[in-house]
Amino acid sequence: MAFLLRRLVFYMAAFIAAATINFFLPRLMPGDPVRLMFSSAGAELPPESLAALKLTFGFVDGPLWQQYLTYLGSIFTGDLGRSIKYFPLPVTSVLGHALVWTVGLMGTATIISFALGTFLGIVAAWRRGSRFDVIVSVGAIFATSVPAVVTSLIVLFIFGFTLGWFPNGYAADPSLDPAFSFQYIGSIIYHGILPMITLCTVLIGGFTVTMRNNMINLLGEDYIVMARAKGLSDRHVMLWYAARNALLPTVSSLAIAIGTILGGSLVTEVVYNYPGLGNILYQAILARDYPVIQGQLLIMTATMLVANFIVDVSYVLLDPRLKGA
Amino acid sequence: MKSLLRNRKALIGLVIILLIILMAIAAPLLTQYDPNARTGRPHQPPSMDHILGTTRIGQDVFARLIYGARTSLAVGFGAGLLITAVGTALGIISGYRGGKTDEVISFFTNMVLVVPNLPLLLVLAAFIGQASPLVIALILGATSWAWGARVTRAETLSVKQKDFVKSAEMMGEPQWRIMTFEIFPNVISIVGINFIGSVIFAIITEATLEFLGLGDPRAVSWGTMLYNAQKASALSVGAWWDILTPCFALAFLGIGMSLLNFAVDEIANPRLRTGNHLKRWSLLVRSGEGRL
Numbered sequence: 001m002a003f004l005l006r007r008l009v010f011y012m013a014a015f016i017a018a019a020t021i022n023f024f025l026p027r028l029m030p031g032d033p034v035r036l037m038f039s040s041a042g043a044e045l046p047p048e049s050l051a052a053l054k055l056t057f058g059f060v061d062g063p064l065w066q067q068y069l070t071y072l073g074s075i076f077t078g079d080l081g082r083s084i085k086y087f088p089l090p091v092t093s094v095l096g097h098a099l100v101w102t103v104g105l106m107g108t109a110t111i112i113s114f115a116l117g118t119f120l121g122i123v124a125a126w127r128r129g130s131r132f133d134v135i136v137s138v139g140a141i142f143a144t145s146v147p148a149v150v151t152s153l154i155v156l157f158i159f160g161f162t163l164g165w166f167p168n169g170y171a172a173d174p175s176l177d178p179a180f181s182f183q184y185i186g187s188i189i190y191h192g193i194l195p196m197i198t199l200c201t202v203l204i205g206g207f208t209v210t211m212r213n214n215m216i217n218l219l220g221e222d223y224i225v226m227a228r229a230k231g232l233s234d235r236h237v238m239l240w241y242a243a244r245n246a247l248l249p250t251v252s253s254l255a256i257a258i259g260t261i262l263g264g265s266l267v268t269e270v271v272y273n274y275p276g277l278g279n280i281l282y283q284a285i286l287a288r289d290y291p292v293i294q295g296q297l298l299i300m301t302a303t304m305l306v307a308n309f310i311v312d313v314s315y316v317l318l319d320p321r322l323k324g325a
Numbered sequence: 326m327k328s329l330l331r332n333r334k335a336l337i338g339l340v341i342i343l344l345i346i347l348m349a350i351a352a353p354l355l356t357q358y359d360p361n362a363r364t365g366r367p368h369q370p371p372s373m374d375h376i377l378g379t380t381r382i383g384q385d386v387f388a389r390l391i392y393g394a395r396t397s398l399a400v401g402f403g404a405g406l407l408i409t410a411v412g413t414a415l416g417i418i419s420g421y422r423g424g425k426t427d428e429v430i431s432f433f434t435n436m437v438l439v440v441p442n443l444p445l446l447l448v449l450a451a452f453i454g455q456a457s458p459l460v461i462a463l464i465l466g467a468t469s470w471a472w473g474a475r476v477t478r479a480e481t482l483s484v485k486q487k488d489f490v491k492s493a494e495m496m497g498e499p500q501w502r503i504m505t506f507e508i509f510p511n512v513i514s515i516v517g518i519n520f521i522g523s524v525i526f527a528i529i530t531e532a533t534l535e536f537l538g539l540g541d542p543r544a545v546s547w548g549t550m551l552y553n554a555q556k557a558s559a560l561s562v563g564a565w566w567d568i569l570t571p572c573f574a575l576a577f578l579g580i581g582m583s584l585l586n587f588a589v590d591e592i593a594n595p596r597l598r599t600g601n602h603l604k605r606w607s608l609l610v611r612s613g614e615g616r617l
Contacts, residue, residue, distance in 0.1 A: 014439045021445070025452045137587075141334075145583030147529040149536050149551060150572045153560070157569065161560050168561070263443035267533055271555075281444075285451060285538050293451045300444040308439055 007312050011305040016072070018301040022294045023071045080298065081291035085284060091295035094280060099299060102276035105192060106265045109199035110254075117204040118250060121211025122243045126234075128216060136208060143205035148264040152198040152271040159194055166194045169273030195272045202264045203257070210253045214246035248319055255311040258304050335588030341581030345574075349394035358385040360392040360545045368557075368564045378566035380550075381557035386570050389550055394574065396546035400462045400531045401578075405524030407466030412473025412523075413516050417504050419474070420481025430474070437471035446530065450539035457541045461531050469526060473519040480512045487511075514593040521586040525579060532575055547571040 059067065074080075080091035117140075124136040160168040167190065218224065219242060227237045269278030277296055284292035348355065358364045363383040364375070371378045377386035419430035449464050450456045456464070484490065485508065493507050509516075534540055535548025542549055554568035 010435065011439065014436045017436055018440050018445070022448070025448065028452070141583050141587055142580055145525065145579035146576045147532055147579060149533055150575050150579075153551075153555075153568060153572050154576075157560055157565060161565075259438075259441045259443070262441045263533070266443060267536070270537065281447065282537055285447070288451070290451065293448055297441075297444045297448045300441045301439075304441045305439060 004309075004312060004316065007309065011309060015298075015301055015305060018297055019072060019075055020068075022297060023068055025294075026290070075298065080295040083284075083289055083292050085287040085289040085292070091291050094292060095277060095295050095299050098275060098277045098280045099303070101274060102265055102269065102278065103303070105195055105199065105269070105274065105276060106261055108192075109196055109203060109265070110261055112196070113200040113203040114207050114254065116200070117207030118211045118247070120204075121208040122215060122238065122246070124208065125212045125215030125219065125246075126238045126242070128212075133212075137212065140205035140208040140212075143201050144209065145205075146202075148198070148202045148267045149271070151201050152195070152268045155194055155198045155201070156271060159197070167191050195268050195274055198268050198272075199261075199264055202268075203261060206253075206257055206260070207250070211243075211246060211250050214249050215242055218242050218246050248315075251311060251315055251318060255308045258307045258311075262300055262304060332588045332592065334584045334591070338581045338584030338586075338588065341577055342585065345394055345578055345581070346398060348391050349398055352388075352391040352395065355391055356385065356388040358388040360384065360388040361543075364388075368559075368562065368567065370564075371566055377570050378564070380553060380567055381559070381564070386550075386566060389545055390547075390570050390574055393546045393550055393571070396458050396544060397528055397531065397548070397575075397578070400458045400465075400546070401524045401528035404462040404465040404469075404527035404531070405520055407462065408469050408523040408527065409473055409516060409520040411466060412470035412519060413477050413509070413512075415470065415474040416477025417481050417508050417512070420478040421485055421500070421504050421508055427478075431478070434471045434474045434478075437468070438475070442469060443530070443533065446534060447537065447539065450534055455541040456534070456539055458531065458544055458546060461534055461540065462527065465527050465530060469523065469530075473516075473523065476515055476519065477512055480515045481508055484508055484511045514589070518586060518589055518593070521582055521589065525582045525586065528575070528578060528582070532571075547574055 078092055080095075083089050083091050083094050086094055120136050120140075124133040127133055156168065159165050169191075224237065224241055227241045232241075265276065266278035266281060268274070269276040270282045273279060277300065281293065281296050283289070284296070361384065364385050365379040365383045367379060367381050367383045369375060369379045369383075375385050375387065377390065380386060380389070415430050415434070419427040419434075445468060446464060449468070450461070453460055453464075490503060490507050493503050498507075531540075531546070532548035532551060535544075535546060536551040536555065538552055540546070540549055540552065542552060548571075550571040551568065554564070554571070557564070557567065559565070559567040
């Protein structure tokens with residue numbers, strides 16, 4: 001329990017650090033930051049909404065620490081300002097809607113590639129040096145080293161444009177009304193297949209390599225030899241003796257991988273015109289919609305911290321040594 | 326170095342990287358076109374005049390590819406060096422000094438590790454405006470050192486316990502000298518892996534930032550090639566050469582660097598090997614430990 005509490009305090013500090021960056025960046029710009037943020041986007045604002053915005057970003061009269069507290073206050077009350085591009089929509093509603101799509105896509109892709117990659121890593125390590133191992137290892141190297149932008153563009157080119165098997169963008173058929181119907185959900189799945197293939201290709205290599213390396217480092221351990229000596233079947237030793245213990249460090253590597261997953265999904269969404277955070281962000285960059293760009297850093301940091309905390313909890317559940325700590 | 330050349334993965338990786346470097350250096354000899362000049366009609370497919378076709382505004386794609394390699398390589402290696410230098414220095418200092426210094430540095434390292442990197446870079450780049458490749462390299466160096474610092478620190482902790490470090494301490498050598506001449510040479514394999522990994526990361530991230538429109542669109546680099554091709558809807562108008570050229574270039578460079586990275590990893594940790602090297606090793610193990 002103390003362990004989890006300590007992590008919680010640490011995540012809080014990390015979130016405040018991200019917010020601090022957001023606070024100081026506009027202040028490093030020359031001139032009046034709020035006016036500049038808006039004039040570069042070419043938006044016209046009524047004076048009273050400009051005043052409200054200044055308040056959100058902490059541009060109040062007073063010393064810097066007071067401005068900083070005002071800013072932190074508005075963040076923790078869930079006010080991230082208003083979007084310039086979609087004025088007067090608040091940033092939280094613009095991003096909140098997109099977050100659902102991103103988490104859905106990212107979550108599914110992570111689960112699929114984690115399960116598949118871990119399994120491939122187990123078998124490759126068990127038969128290390130075999131042809132299977134060579135193919136899996138080299139394939140994993142290729143998959144991890146090709147940037148997500150490139151993977152998505154190539155997958156889109158092959159399956160979307162050349163073969164025409166799958167749609168080239170959007171999360172669902174735009175002619176359908178969003179409803180909890182068989183047709184609409186089917187359309188979401190159909191549109192999600194290409195981004196899903198892309199994300200899985202980007203992610204699977206890392207999981208495979210981590211699992212393979214962990215397994216191999218364990219295979220020399222005495223308890224593996226002991227299990228063999230007892231005459232247990234190959235598969236039993238592989239899954240219940242080696243893989244079970246090798247999985248633990250893999251779970252903690254999952255926490256570090258979440259950053260990569262977020263980055264990968266950002267780029268994939270842009271290429272496939274998927275209505276998630278990545279695409280909103282891309283539109284925001286093109287329009288220099290600073291409140292949205294800053295808001296996404298906070299939302300993504302929060303997402304990452306929550307995911308990290310889930311990993312921490314599962315780590316405590318998986319590793320009995322941590323329970324007492 | 327010798328063992329590096331005997332490893333097949335390393336050899337293939339090195340050849341790929343050297344080819345790309347040579348191509349970048351010899352760019353003016355390989356094409357007569359200026360990468361920025363309009364030298365043909367827009368979006369022409371590959372032909373004898375333009376072996377990789379032309380872009381939307383009629384620039385030669387091959388010329389942009391080989392001149393762009395210069396930028397991508399320079400940012401990759403420059404930022405990679407910066408990331409490794411910061412990470413190694415912080416890792417060795419916090420690992421060796423311990424105590425309060427270690428606590429402060431480790432706290433910041435862990436904090437940087439949990440703030441998602443790409444979104445942070447996007448915010449920084451957005452406020453800088455159209456970031457030139459040099460600026461991108463600098464912000465990469467400033468934000469991406471945490472992983473290196475963490476692994477170098479862990480390695481330093483184990484090296485610190487060795488006798489030669491203890492004896493250097495007893496002889497009264499100053500701390501900076503122990504860190505640079507006793508610790509650093511002994512964590513060099515971790516530093517090497519960190520460096521190659523950072524170069525890969527920097528190349529990919531520069532291309533990604535530019536693809537997302539945060540780079541300087543006038544710069545000639547693989548990322549801006551992707552950005553311009555995507556903006557010209559190259560795929561939907563059928564100009565595949567415009568967008569696939571930088572794609573494959575990035576993929577090849579990435580694969581080359583990763584092969585090298587995995588080879589260094591295997592040499593540092595022989596258990597991880599696949600293929601021929603493994604046979605000899607596993608024979609040794611088998612004869613020693615029975616059936617494994």
